[in-house]
Amino acid sequence: MEKNTATGMIFNMQKFSINDGPGIRTVVFFKGCPLKCSWCANPESQQPQREIIWDSQKCSSCHTCLKNCPHSAITTTENGIAIAPHRCSDSNSCASCQICIEKCPSRALKAEGDIKTVDEVMRIVLQDEPFYEESGGGVTLSGGEAAMQPDFALALLKALRKKRIHTAIETTGFTSPAVFANLLPYLDLLLFDIKHWDNQKHIEGTGVSNAVILKNMKTAIEQGKNVLPRLPVIPGYNNSLADAEGFVQHLHEAGARRVQLLPFHQFGENKYHLLGKKYAFAHTPALHPEDLAAFQQVFLQHGMEAFF
Structure with missing residues (x-):
């Protein structure tokens, strides 16, 4: 059998998922995202390269990592340690060599992101093939944004298609129309995140325009x-009734007739601490479906199916 050695940067593979498409699924998380949403539940997905995360609860403050880092990328802070992010032009930045992880006696350091071939991913995916067949499930590409690694995503989708495995993608939609057109024939379902209907507000919240997304x-x-x-509903950003009206209009223009509302939650907060990043929504209460009854009603009044 011909080997498929196309490679990509993956930071997780989650089996037995039931919330990322129909049936029982395996979700493949791609590293790297063109959007920089401050509420992101997977902040470890944003940077395209491997990152080293530090768990202060496990750290014994022995500074073995600092002494062994060949790139002088680890420094002490009043809160513990800091790992300088990877920058090609900076000799004192993390090169993801993982020596600090190997040397850490407390197992307080961990790598987020690993290079995988299509064959390696497929080997894991196919372990659950009977579950896909029985439940009508399959594989979902998530992230991050899979379209940021278009060659690897396409090679993986083609391999899945050959095995007749249902394919889905959780996508920001922010990629060139040419890349999108290449991926589209191999996708059975697109779970399409829309952050804001207003272009300027979209830029303010994510760093990019929503034009190509729509x-x-x-x-x-x-x-x-x-x-x-x-639609991730974020307090103070896109949760007003006027925003609901704006979403309805733009979704109708795109030809959509249904939308899933995703109430804001704080499930990813601890990941920001592990990455040494500030979490902008630390003191913002989570939303629940009952909090969004009026918001949901706007969609329903315009004949658009809206559910949680």
């Missing part, structure tokens, strides 16, 4: 693909 969504719908827009 364009790609419309393209997928026009081609008859199964597209589910998903």
Whole structure:
């Protein structure tokens, strides 16, 4: 059998998932995302390269990592240690050599991100093939953003298609129309995140425009693909009734007739601490479906299915 050695940077593979498409699924998490949302539940997914995370609860403050780092990328702080992020032009930045992880006696350091071949991913995916068949499940590409690694994503989707495994993608939609067009034929379901209907607010919240996102969504719908827009509802950002009206208008223009509302939660907060990053929503209460009854009603009044 011909080997598929195309490689990508993956930071997790989650088996037996039931919330990322139909049936029982394996979710493949791609590292790297073009959006920088301050509420992101997977902050370890944002940077495309491998990152070293530090767990202060396990750390014994022995500074073995600092003494053994060949790149002088680890420094002490009043809160413990800090690992300088990877920068190609900076000799005192993390090169992800993982020597600090090997030397740490407390197991307080861990690498987020690993290079995998398509064959390596498929080997894990196929372990649960009977579950996909029995439940109508399959594999979901998530992240991060899989379209940031288009060659690897395409090679993986083709391998899944050969095995007749249902494919889904959780996507920001922020990629070139050309890349999107290459991936689209191999996708059975697109779970399409929409952060804001207003372009300027989208830029403020994510760092990028929503123009190509809406364009790609419309393209997928026009081609008859199964597209589910998903709206993370964030307090103080996109949760007003006026925002609901704006979303309805833009989703209708894209051809969407349903939307899934994702109430804000703080499940990813601890990851920010592990990465040494500040969490902007530390003191913001989580939202629940009952908090969004009026917000949901706006969609329903305009004939759009809206569910949680």
